[in-house]
Amino acid sequence: MNRLLVLSILLVGCANDPQYVPSPTNIEAGMDNGMGGIVASGSGSIHVPIKPESKDDAALRAQIQKTVDPAVMVPTYRVDEYDLSVEWTVKNLDSMPGQFKIELNGANEMFTYDPTLIVLAPGDDEAPPTPGLAGDIPTDIPANGEVSGTFREDQLLEAAIDLDQVSRGNVNPFAAILTVNKNDTQIQPMTPLMPGVMNYTQTPSGPAIPRSAFRQLVRVDLVFKPDRHMVLDYVLRVRPHRDVINDMGLDAPAGKIMIIDPAPFVP
Numbered sequence: 001m002n003r004l005l006v007l008s009i010l011l012v013g014c015a016n017d018p019q020y021v022p023s024p025t026n027i028e029a030g031m032d033n034g035m036g037g038i039v040a041s042g043s044g045s046i047h048v049p050i051k052p053e054s055k056d057d058a059a060l061r062a063q064i065q066k067t068v069d070p071a072v073m074v075p076t077y078r079v080d081e082y083d084l085s086v087e088w089t090v091k092n093l094d095s096m097p098g099q100f101k102i103e104l105n106g107a108n109e110m111f112t113y114d115p116t117l118i119v120l121a122p123g124d125d126e127a128p129p130t131p132g133l134a135g136d137i138p139t140d141i142p143a144n145g146e147v148s149g150t151f152r153e154d155q156l157l158e159a160a161i162d163l164d165q166v167s168r169g170n171v172n173p174f175a176a177i178l179t180v181n182k183n184d185t186q187i188q189p190m191t192p193l194m195p196g197v198m199n200y201t202q203t204p205s206g207p208a209i210p211r212s213a214f215r216q217l218v219r220v221d222l223v224f225k226p227d228r229h230m231v232l233d234y235v236l237r238v239r240p241h242r243d244v245i246n247d248m249g250l251d252a253p254a255g256k257i258m259i260i261d262p263a264p265f266v267p
Contacts, residue, residue, distance in 0.1 A: 021046055021236040021249050030094075030226035041225045046236040048084065048218050049246045050077055050258045057244065069207035075215040077109055081242045084156040086220060088234040089148040092141045099140050100226035103132035104151050106159060108215035111167040111265035118173060118267060122196045131177045132223065133159035141230070153239070158182040160217045167265040168209060170202065185211050193267045218260045 029042035053061070053076050065074045092098055105113045113133055121127035134155050141147045161181045165171040170190045187209040190202040224232045238245055246252040 016239060016241065018237050018239045019049070019245060019247070019249060021049060021238060023234050023236070024250075026234075027222065027224040027232040029224050029230065029232075030098075030100075031229040041223055042232075043221065043223045044232075044234070045219055045221045046086075046234070047250060047259050048077075048082070048220070048236070048238060049249045049252060050218055050260075051244055051246050051256065052258050064212050068210055068213055071207050072209050072213050074213045075109055077216045077218055077244065078212070079157060079160055079214040079216045080212070081216060081244050082238055082240040083153040084160075084217060084220065084239075085153045085237045086151040086156070086222070086234055087148070087237060088150070088222075088232060089146055090139075090141060090224075090226070091231050091233075092143060092145050092226075092228070093230060094228040095143050096228065097141065097143045097145075098226060098228040098230065099138050100224065100230055100232075101136050101138055102149075102232065103136040103223040103225070104134040104155075104159060105132050105221040105223070106156075106163065106217040107219040107221070107260065107262055108160065108163055108167075109218055109260055110215065110262055111163065112219075112221075112262050113163045113166065114221075114264045115173065117264050120172065120174070120193070120195050130173050133162055133177060136225075154182055156217065156220070161187075161214055163217070163265075164209070164215045166267075168215075170205075170267065187214070195267070218258070 023044055023046050027042040027044045029039050031039055033039050061074050090100055115130035115132050118130040120130055134151060139147060158181060161184060162176040165176040165187050166173050168189060169187045170192050172193060188204055189206045191205045194200045220236055222234060246257050
């Protein structure tokens, strides 16, 4: 077999080896706050250990940019470059059985998705809250027990595309999150949402964004909501398809890793 072909096969195999990135700390909630109340929820984040853009990366991005409408910005970190999943374990620290929810949100290189900052029905106290990108499903747990689970790669891909739809496409978060978009080939931007404006209909605005320009998540955020004292441990699994992930994870030295914390998206 040709030596170059052998080397190419080895490099492809290495590129797909998953990396596990532990959370900086666990998330504890549901305990007494010392002031007569209960800590109802806790939150935490894990950054994807992405490398700064190299000259080769920039050249590839420029090549992709030539294939799309000039009004469409091709991002540095795209959905086809790596897959993400989150493995988690919840421990019930109480002697009674309980229930919990884990809501998944995140950020791409331009925007953070925080549903608490997105008000779609101002002045309507009975309107449902804006949903998170994934999860938030009630899960039972036995007394002093443990429950483990996973936010799968397809769920994180869906979350990344939903965030891009909401932020760049002005798609209503309910419409984006309550439909399956992981196989979409394009995002059609719409005119901005106008919460509270009667008889307003969004219309297409600008060129469609092709899948080659979809933004990937660069940070994963979790909100933990137990009904009694519990703790959540979690780890991020990264499976690269290109050499854009630092092998040292979040322990990589400064200058060899990008930590991106963009501003929240607010329509």
